[in-house]
Amino acid sequence: MRYPLVVVAIIAAAWPGFATMRAGVATVSITPLEENIPTQLGGYGDRAGKPAEGIHDTIHAKALLFDDNGVKSALITVDTCSIPLSAVETALAKAAIEGLTIDRTLAAASHTHAGLEGFALDRRNTAGNPHIGVFSEEMFQFVTGRIAQALTEANAALQPVTAGAGRITVRGMNRNRRGDDHLDQDMTVLRLDRAGGAPYVVFVNYTAHGTIMSPGEMLISGGWPGVMQRTVEAVLDEGVTCMYANGAEGDITHAGSKGGSNWERAEDYGRRIGLRAAALARNIDTVAVENFAVRSLWVDLPPRKAAPEFVQIAGTEYHITEEQLHQMLPVLFPDSAPLYAVRVNDFAMISFPGEPICEIGLGVKKALREAGLAWPCVAGLTTDYIGYILTAEEYRESGYEATASFYGETLGEIMLAKSVELAKETAK
Numbered sequence: 001m002r003y004p005l006v007v008v009a010i011i012a013a014a015w016p017g018f019a020t021m022r023a024g025v026a027t028v029s030i031t032p033l034e035e036n037i038p039t040q041l042g043g044y045g046d047r048a049g050k051p052a053e054g055i056h057d058t059i060h061a062k063a064l065l066f067d068d069n070g071v072k073s074a075l076i077t078v079d080t081c082s083i084p085l086s087a088v089e090t091a092l093a094k095a096a097i098e099g100l101t102i103d104r105t106l107a108a109a110s111h112t113h114a115g116l117e118g119f120a121l122d123r124r125n126t127a128g129n130p131h132i133g134v135f136s137e138e139m140f141q142f143v144t145g146r147i148a149q150a151l152t153e154a155n156a157a158l159q160p161v162t163a164g165a166g167r168i169t170v171r172g173m174n175r176n177r178r179g180d181d182h183l184d185q186d187m188t189v190l191r192l193d194r195a196g197g198a199p200y201v202v203f204v205n206y207t208a209h210g211t212i213m214s215p216g217e218m219l220i221s222g223g224w225p226g227v228m229q230r231t232v233e234a235v236l237d238e239g240v241t242c243m244y245a246n247g248a249e250g251d252i253t254h255a256g257s258k259g260g261s262n263w264e265r266a267e268d269y270g271r272r273i274g275l276r277a278a279a280l281a282r283n284i285d286t287v288a289v290e291n292f293a294v295r296s297l298w299v300d301l302p303p304r305k306a307a308p309e310f311v312q313i314a315g316t317e318y319h320i321t322e323e324q325l326h327q328m329l330p331v332l333f334p335d336s337a338p339l340y341a342v343r344v345n346d347f348a349m350i351s352f353p354g355e356p357i358c359e360i361g362l363g364v365k366k367a368l369r370e371a372g373l374a375w376p377c378v379a380g381l382t383t384d385y386i387g388y389i390l391t392a393e394e395y396r397e398s399g400y401e402a403t404a405s406f407y408g409e410t411l412g413e414i415m416l417a418k419s420v421e422l423a424k425e426t427a428k
Contacts, residue, residue, distance in 0.1 A: 042081025043113030049130025082118030207247030227270025248361020371427030
Protein backbone atom coordinates (compact mmCIF):
# COMPACT_ATOMS: atom_id res chain seq x y z
CA MET A 1 0.00 0.00 0.00
CA ARG A 2 1.39 3.41 -0.98
CA TYR A 3 0.29 6.87 -0.10
CA PRO A 4 1.23 10.17 -1.74
CA LEU A 5 3.04 12.96 0.04
CA VAL A 6 0.52 14.29 2.50
CA VAL A 7 0.92 17.77 3.91
CA VAL A 8 -1.00 19.17 6.80
CA ALA A 9 0.51 22.60 7.37
CA ILE A 10 -1.80 24.98 9.19
CA ILE A 11 -0.40 28.27 10.48
CA ALA A 12 -2.26 29.68 13.45
CA ALA A 13 -2.12 33.47 13.78
CA ALA A 14 -1.62 35.02 17.16
CA TRP A 15 -4.27 37.76 17.03
CA PRO A 16 -7.44 37.49 19.17
CA GLY A 17 -10.32 35.48 17.80
CA PHE A 18 -8.21 33.11 15.70
CA ALA A 19 -8.53 29.39 16.50
CA THR A 20 -5.83 28.12 18.89
CA MET A 21 -4.07 24.79 18.83
CA ARG A 22 -5.79 22.13 20.91
CA ALA A 23 -4.29 18.91 22.14
CA GLY A 24 -5.36 15.99 24.31
CA VAL A 25 -3.37 13.16 25.83
CA ALA A 26 -4.23 9.78 27.34
CA THR A 27 -2.37 6.79 28.79
CA VAL A 28 -3.52 3.16 28.77
CA SER A 29 -1.95 -0.13 29.80
CA ILE A 30 -0.98 -2.51 26.99
CA THR A 31 0.07 -5.28 29.39
CA PRO A 32 -1.55 -8.45 27.95
CA LEU A 33 -1.02 -10.53 31.11
CA GLU A 34 -3.63 -8.34 32.80
CA GLU A 35 -6.11 -10.30 30.65
CA ASN A 36 -4.17 -13.59 30.97
CA ILE A 37 -3.01 -13.33 27.36
CA PRO A 38 0.32 -15.12 26.72
CA THR A 39 2.88 -12.43 26.01
CA GLN A 40 5.93 -12.64 23.76
CA LEU A 41 8.77 -10.32 24.75
CA GLY A 42 10.73 -8.54 22.03
CA GLY A 43 14.38 -8.05 21.27
CA TYR A 44 16.08 -11.42 21.58
CA GLY A 45 15.86 -14.54 19.47
CA ASP A 46 17.36 -16.51 22.36
CA ARG A 47 14.05 -16.31 24.22
CA ALA A 48 12.67 -18.66 21.55
CA GLY A 49 9.15 -17.31 21.92
CA LYS A 50 8.87 -18.33 25.57
CA PRO A 51 6.04 -16.30 27.12
CA ALA A 52 6.63 -13.71 29.83
CA GLU A 53 6.56 -15.13 33.34
CA GLY A 54 4.99 -12.11 35.01
CA ILE A 55 4.82 -8.33 35.19
CA HIS A 56 7.70 -6.27 36.57
CA ASP A 57 6.03 -2.97 35.66
CA THR A 58 3.04 -1.94 33.59
CA ILE A 59 3.74 -1.11 29.96
CA HIS A 60 1.78 1.62 28.22
CA ALA A 61 0.52 3.21 25.07
CA LYS A 62 0.19 6.98 25.17
CA ALA A 63 -1.68 9.03 22.60
CA LEU A 64 -1.23 12.73 21.96
CA LEU A 65 -3.94 14.08 19.66
CA PHE A 66 -3.63 17.47 17.96
CA ASP A 67 -6.59 19.43 16.62
CA ASP A 68 -5.45 22.35 14.51
CA ASN A 69 -8.52 24.20 13.33
CA GLY A 70 -10.40 20.93 12.83
CA VAL A 71 -7.51 18.97 11.28
CA LYS A 72 -6.45 16.09 13.53
CA SER A 73 -3.07 14.41 13.88
CA ALA A 74 -1.71 11.94 16.41
CA LEU A 75 1.56 10.97 18.05
CA ILE A 76 1.45 7.57 19.75
CA THR A 77 4.20 6.04 21.90
CA VAL A 78 4.26 2.37 22.91
CA ASP A 79 6.39 0.19 25.18
CA THR A 80 7.18 -2.33 22.47
CA CYS A 81 10.30 -3.41 20.61
CA SER A 82 8.79 -2.17 17.33
CA ILE A 83 5.34 -1.26 16.03
CA PRO A 84 4.00 -2.68 12.73
CA LEU A 85 1.86 -0.77 10.28
CA SER A 86 -1.03 -3.23 10.61
CA ALA A 87 -1.33 -2.55 14.34
CA VAL A 88 -1.50 1.23 13.81
CA GLU A 89 -4.03 0.93 11.00
CA THR A 90 -6.25 -1.38 13.05
CA ALA A 91 -6.11 0.88 16.10
CA LEU A 92 -7.14 3.84 13.95
CA ALA A 93 -10.03 1.87 12.49
CA LYS A 94 -11.21 0.90 15.98
CA ALA A 95 -10.97 4.47 17.26
CA ALA A 96 -12.78 5.81 14.16
CA ILE A 97 -11.90 9.45 14.87
CA GLU A 98 -13.19 11.52 12.00
CA GLY A 99 -10.39 12.85 9.80
CA LEU A 100 -7.58 10.97 11.58
CA THR A 101 -5.74 8.81 9.05
CA ILE A 102 -2.53 6.80 8.87
CA ASP A 103 -0.88 9.68 6.99
CA ARG A 104 -1.19 11.88 10.08
CA THR A 105 -0.48 9.24 12.73
CA LEU A 106 3.08 8.67 13.88
CA ALA A 107 3.49 5.71 16.27
CA ALA A 108 6.87 5.31 18.00
CA ALA A 109 8.14 2.22 19.85
CA SER A 110 10.50 2.76 22.77
CA HIS A 111 12.52 -0.36 21.81
CA THR A 112 12.41 -1.81 25.30
CA HIS A 113 13.77 -5.35 25.20
CA ALA A 114 11.33 -6.45 27.89
CA GLY A 115 8.23 -5.09 26.19
CA LEU A 116 6.09 -6.62 23.46
CA GLU A 117 7.56 -8.30 20.40
CA GLY A 118 6.66 -6.26 17.32
CA PHE A 119 6.53 -9.25 14.96
CA ALA A 120 3.98 -10.89 17.26
CA LEU A 121 1.74 -7.89 16.47
CA ASP A 122 2.32 -7.97 12.71
CA ARG A 123 -0.39 -9.52 10.53
CA ARG A 124 2.19 -10.09 7.78
CA ASN A 125 4.09 -12.51 9.99
CA THR A 126 3.18 -16.00 8.80
CA ALA A 127 6.67 -17.43 9.37
CA GLY A 128 5.77 -19.30 12.56
CA ASN A 129 9.32 -18.84 13.87
CA PRO A 130 9.31 -18.38 17.67
CA HIS A 131 12.79 -16.83 17.58
CA ILE A 132 11.43 -13.75 15.79
CA GLY A 133 7.96 -13.93 17.35
CA VAL A 134 4.80 -15.72 16.26
CA PHE A 135 1.83 -13.56 15.33
CA SER A 136 -0.78 -13.60 18.11
CA GLU A 137 -4.31 -12.59 17.13
CA GLU A 138 -5.27 -12.40 20.80
CA MET A 139 -2.41 -10.05 21.66
CA PHE A 140 -3.01 -8.04 18.48
CA GLN A 141 -6.68 -7.42 19.30
CA PHE A 142 -5.86 -6.52 22.90
CA VAL A 143 -3.11 -4.03 22.05
CA THR A 144 -4.90 -2.36 19.13
CA GLY A 145 -8.03 -2.05 21.25
CA ARG A 146 -6.08 -0.35 24.01
CA ILE A 147 -4.35 2.04 21.58
CA ALA A 148 -7.77 2.90 20.15
CA GLN A 149 -8.98 3.59 23.70
CA ALA A 150 -6.05 5.99 24.23
CA LEU A 151 -6.84 7.81 20.99
CA THR A 152 -10.52 8.11 21.94
CA GLU A 153 -9.71 9.42 25.41
CA ALA A 154 -7.18 11.89 24.03
CA ASN A 155 -9.76 13.15 21.56
CA ALA A 156 -12.19 13.70 24.42
CA ALA A 157 -9.51 15.60 26.38
CA LEU A 158 -8.75 18.20 23.69
CA GLN A 159 -7.95 21.62 25.16
CA PRO A 160 -6.00 24.75 24.20
CA VAL A 161 -2.23 24.38 24.58
CA THR A 162 0.96 26.37 24.23
CA ALA A 163 4.29 24.81 23.29
CA GLY A 164 8.03 25.17 23.76
CA ALA A 165 11.14 23.06 23.28
CA GLY A 166 14.71 22.77 24.46
CA ARG A 167 17.83 20.65 24.27
CA ILE A 168 20.73 19.61 26.48
CA THR A 169 23.82 17.47 25.96
CA VAL A 170 23.93 14.31 28.09
CA ARG A 171 27.51 13.08 28.29
CA GLY A 172 28.69 9.61 29.20
CA MET A 173 25.27 7.96 28.97
CA ASN A 174 25.45 6.39 25.50
CA ARG A 175 28.08 5.06 23.10
CA ASN A 176 28.47 3.80 19.54
CA ARG A 177 28.52 0.02 19.77
CA ARG A 178 30.08 -0.40 16.30
CA GLY A 179 33.10 1.67 17.32
CA ASP A 180 32.17 4.47 14.95
CA ASP A 181 32.96 8.09 15.79
CA HIS A 182 29.35 9.22 15.33
CA LEU A 183 27.45 9.80 18.57
CA ASP A 184 24.31 11.78 19.33
CA GLN A 185 24.26 12.97 22.94
CA ASP A 186 21.35 15.36 22.53
CA MET A 187 18.24 15.15 24.64
CA THR A 188 15.43 17.15 23.06
CA VAL A 189 12.19 17.91 24.88
CA LEU A 190 8.90 19.29 23.60
CA ARG A 191 6.65 20.67 26.33
CA LEU A 192 2.95 21.43 25.97
CA ASP A 193 1.16 23.51 28.61
CA ARG A 194 -2.50 23.89 29.45
CA ALA A 195 -4.10 27.28 28.85
CA GLY A 196 -3.40 28.31 32.45
CA GLY A 197 0.32 27.57 32.09
CA ALA A 198 0.50 24.21 33.91
CA PRO A 199 2.64 21.55 32.19
CA TYR A 200 0.49 19.03 30.31
CA VAL A 201 2.74 16.86 28.12
CA VAL A 202 6.51 16.38 28.12
CA PHE A 203 7.79 14.56 25.03
CA VAL A 204 11.37 13.30 25.32
CA ASN A 205 13.67 12.26 22.47
CA TYR A 206 16.94 10.58 23.43
CA THR A 207 19.06 7.94 21.71
CA ALA A 208 20.00 4.61 23.30
CA HIS A 209 19.11 0.98 22.72
CA GLY A 210 16.78 -0.64 25.24
CA THR A 211 19.17 -3.51 25.84
CA ILE A 212 19.93 -3.30 29.54
CA MET A 213 17.54 -6.24 29.87
CA SER A 214 19.08 -9.53 28.73
CA PRO A 215 17.34 -12.60 27.25
CA GLY A 216 17.20 -13.97 30.80
CA GLU A 217 14.79 -11.30 32.06
CA MET A 218 11.33 -12.78 31.46
CA LEU A 219 9.11 -10.22 33.20
CA ILE A 220 7.20 -7.61 31.22
CA SER A 221 8.77 -4.17 31.62
CA GLY A 222 9.11 -0.82 29.94
CA GLY A 223 12.82 -1.07 30.74
CA TRP A 224 14.83 2.09 31.24
CA PRO A 225 12.50 4.15 28.98
CA GLY A 226 9.62 3.24 31.27
CA VAL A 227 11.59 4.28 34.34
CA MET A 228 12.55 7.54 32.62
CA GLN A 229 8.93 8.44 31.87
CA ARG A 230 7.75 7.59 35.39
CA THR A 231 10.57 9.71 36.82
CA VAL A 232 9.60 12.77 34.77
CA GLU A 233 5.96 12.40 35.78
CA ALA A 234 6.86 12.00 39.46
CA VAL A 235 9.27 14.94 39.55
CA LEU A 236 6.97 17.40 37.78
CA ASP A 237 3.97 16.06 39.74
CA GLU A 238 1.38 18.27 38.06
CA GLY A 239 -0.68 15.75 36.17
CA VAL A 240 1.97 15.65 33.46
CA THR A 241 2.14 12.86 30.89
CA CYS A 242 5.66 12.00 29.73
CA MET A 243 6.09 10.40 26.31
CA TYR A 244 9.26 9.01 24.73
CA ALA A 245 10.61 8.26 21.28
CA ASN A 246 14.02 6.71 20.72
CA GLY A 247 16.42 8.33 18.28
CA ALA A 248 18.64 7.03 15.48
CA GLU A 249 19.73 4.19 17.77
CA GLY A 250 20.81 1.61 15.19
CA ASP A 251 24.39 1.68 16.47
CA ILE A 252 23.90 3.57 19.74
CA THR A 253 23.53 1.81 23.07
CA HIS A 254 23.37 2.84 26.71
CA ALA A 255 26.43 3.48 28.88
CA GLY A 256 27.18 4.10 32.53
CA SER A 257 24.31 2.26 34.20
CA LYS A 258 24.97 1.03 37.74
CA GLY A 259 23.50 -1.76 39.83
CA GLY A 260 23.84 -5.33 40.99
CA SER A 261 21.22 -6.69 38.57
CA ASN A 262 19.87 -5.69 35.19
CA TRP A 263 16.68 -4.48 36.91
CA GLU A 264 18.74 -2.21 39.16
CA ARG A 265 20.79 -0.98 36.21
CA ALA A 266 17.65 -0.14 34.23
CA GLU A 267 16.24 1.70 37.23
CA ASP A 268 19.46 3.65 37.72
CA TYR A 269 19.83 4.56 34.05
CA GLY A 270 16.20 5.48 33.49
CA ARG A 271 16.06 7.57 36.65
CA ARG A 272 19.19 9.56 35.73
CA ILE A 273 17.93 10.20 32.20
CA GLY A 274 14.53 11.13 33.63
CA LEU A 275 15.96 13.62 36.10
CA ARG A 276 17.78 15.39 33.28
CA ALA A 277 14.62 15.44 31.17
CA ALA A 278 12.54 16.83 34.02
CA ALA A 279 15.08 19.57 34.74
CA LEU A 280 15.16 20.52 31.06
CA ALA A 281 11.36 20.54 30.83
CA ARG A 282 11.06 22.84 33.84
CA ASN A 283 13.22 25.48 32.16
CA ILE A 284 11.26 25.58 28.90
CA ASP A 285 9.00 28.55 28.22
CA THR A 286 5.91 27.92 26.10
CA VAL A 287 4.19 30.21 23.61
CA ALA A 288 1.23 30.05 21.24
CA VAL A 289 1.55 27.46 18.49
CA GLU A 290 2.02 29.55 15.36
CA ASN A 291 3.53 26.87 13.12
CA PHE A 292 2.23 23.32 13.12
CA ALA A 293 2.67 20.63 10.49
CA VAL A 294 2.43 16.88 10.10
CA ARG A 295 3.72 15.34 6.89
CA SER A 296 4.17 11.79 5.67
CA LEU A 297 6.21 10.59 2.72
CA TRP A 298 5.96 6.99 1.54
CA VAL A 299 9.26 5.78 0.15
CA ASP A 300 9.64 3.04 -2.49
CA LEU A 301 12.26 0.74 -1.01
CA PRO A 302 15.06 -0.96 -2.97
CA PRO A 303 14.86 -4.70 -3.75
CA ARG A 304 14.95 -6.91 -0.67
CA LYS A 305 18.08 -9.01 -0.23
CA ALA A 306 19.98 -10.95 2.40
CA ALA A 307 23.23 -9.46 3.68
CA PRO A 308 26.33 -11.51 2.79
CA GLU A 309 26.98 -12.75 6.35
CA PHE A 310 23.37 -13.06 7.47
CA VAL A 311 23.51 -16.80 8.27
CA GLN A 312 26.69 -16.51 10.36
CA ILE A 313 25.49 -13.53 12.45
CA ALA A 314 21.78 -12.63 12.68
CA GLY A 315 20.69 -15.96 11.27
CA THR A 316 22.30 -17.76 14.20
CA GLU A 317 20.35 -15.80 16.82
CA TYR A 318 17.03 -16.06 15.00
CA HIS A 319 17.47 -19.64 13.72
CA ILE A 320 16.90 -18.68 10.09
CA THR A 321 18.73 -20.18 7.12
CA GLU A 322 19.43 -18.10 4.04
CA GLU A 323 16.82 -20.11 2.13
CA GLN A 324 14.22 -19.42 4.82
CA LEU A 325 15.11 -15.73 4.81
CA HIS A 326 14.51 -15.49 1.06
CA GLN A 327 11.07 -16.99 1.66
CA MET A 328 10.31 -14.59 4.53
CA LEU A 329 11.63 -11.34 3.03
CA PRO A 330 8.72 -10.60 0.65
CA VAL A 331 6.21 -11.49 3.36
CA LEU A 332 7.62 -9.69 6.40
CA PHE A 333 9.16 -6.61 4.79
CA PRO A 334 7.16 -4.12 2.69
CA ASP A 335 7.74 -2.60 -0.75
CA SER A 336 7.29 0.90 0.68
CA ALA A 337 7.35 2.49 4.10
CA PRO A 338 6.57 5.90 5.62
CA LEU A 339 8.73 8.72 6.84
CA TYR A 340 6.94 11.25 9.06
CA ALA A 341 7.61 14.82 10.06
CA VAL A 342 6.08 16.68 13.00
CA ARG A 343 6.64 20.39 13.51
CA VAL A 344 5.50 22.45 16.50
CA ASN A 345 6.87 26.00 16.20
CA ASP A 346 10.68 25.57 16.06
CA PHE A 347 10.60 21.92 17.19
CA ALA A 348 10.73 19.38 14.37
CA MET A 349 11.03 15.60 14.32
CA ILE A 350 11.63 13.27 11.37
CA SER A 351 10.83 9.60 11.95
CA PHE A 352 12.08 6.35 10.38
CA PRO A 353 10.26 2.99 10.11
CA GLY A 354 13.22 1.02 11.43
CA GLU A 355 16.57 1.50 13.11
CA PRO A 356 18.72 4.16 11.41
CA ILE A 357 22.33 4.40 12.51
CA CYS A 358 23.50 7.57 14.19
CA GLU A 359 25.27 8.99 11.12
CA ILE A 360 21.95 9.10 9.26
CA GLY A 361 20.16 10.71 12.20
CA LEU A 362 22.82 13.39 12.51
CA GLY A 363 22.47 14.15 8.80
CA VAL A 364 18.74 14.72 9.18
CA LYS A 365 19.19 16.95 12.23
CA LYS A 366 21.79 18.98 10.34
CA ALA A 367 19.31 19.50 7.49
CA LEU A 368 16.61 20.64 9.91
CA ARG A 369 18.97 23.10 11.62
CA GLU A 370 20.16 24.49 8.30
CA ALA A 371 16.51 25.01 7.35
CA GLY A 372 16.10 27.23 10.42
CA LEU A 373 14.50 24.87 12.95
CA ALA A 374 16.08 25.35 16.36
CA TRP A 375 15.09 22.07 18.01
CA PRO A 376 15.54 19.16 15.57
CA CYS A 377 15.27 15.51 16.50
CA VAL A 378 14.96 12.08 14.89
CA ALA A 379 12.78 9.15 15.94
CA GLY A 380 13.42 5.55 14.98
CA LEU A 381 11.13 2.51 15.13
CA THR A 382 8.01 4.34 13.97
CA THR A 383 4.89 3.13 12.14
CA ASP A 384 6.31 -0.08 10.65
CA TYR A 385 9.62 -1.91 10.77
CA ILE A 386 12.02 -2.46 7.87
CA GLY A 387 15.11 -3.45 9.89
CA TYR A 388 18.37 -1.54 10.27
CA ILE A 389 19.07 1.47 8.03
CA LEU A 390 22.78 1.96 7.32
CA THR A 391 25.04 3.95 5.01
CA ALA A 392 26.67 1.95 2.21
CA GLU A 393 30.02 2.10 3.98
CA GLU A 394 28.63 0.76 7.25
CA TYR A 395 26.64 -1.92 5.39
CA ARG A 396 29.80 -3.18 3.70
CA GLU A 397 31.57 -3.39 7.06
CA SER A 398 29.02 -6.06 8.03
CA GLY A 399 28.35 -6.90 11.70
CA TYR A 400 24.99 -7.55 13.35
CA GLU A 401 23.38 -4.30 12.19
CA ALA A 402 24.21 -4.96 8.54
CA THR A 403 22.96 -8.53 8.63
CA ALA A 404 19.68 -7.31 10.14
CA SER A 405 19.29 -4.89 7.21
CA PHE A 406 17.16 -6.33 4.42
CA TYR A 407 17.30 -3.95 1.45
CA GLY A 408 20.94 -3.84 0.48
CA GLU A 409 23.57 -1.14 0.75
CA THR A 410 21.58 1.65 -0.96
CA LEU A 411 18.78 1.74 1.65
CA GLY A 412 20.47 4.29 3.93
CA GLU A 413 21.24 6.77 1.16
CA ILE A 414 17.69 6.55 -0.17
CA MET A 415 16.09 7.05 3.24
CA LEU A 416 18.48 9.88 4.13
CA ALA A 417 17.81 11.72 0.86
CA LYS A 418 14.04 11.38 1.27
CA SER A 419 14.16 12.42 4.93
CA VAL A 420 16.20 15.52 4.09
CA GLU A 421 13.63 16.35 1.40
CA LEU A 422 10.90 15.98 4.00
CA ALA A 423 12.86 18.08 6.50
CA LYS A 424 13.16 20.95 4.03
CA GLU A 425 9.44 20.82 3.26
CA THR A 426 8.65 20.83 6.97
CA ALA A 427 10.69 23.99 7.53
CA LYS A 428 8.80 26.04 4.94
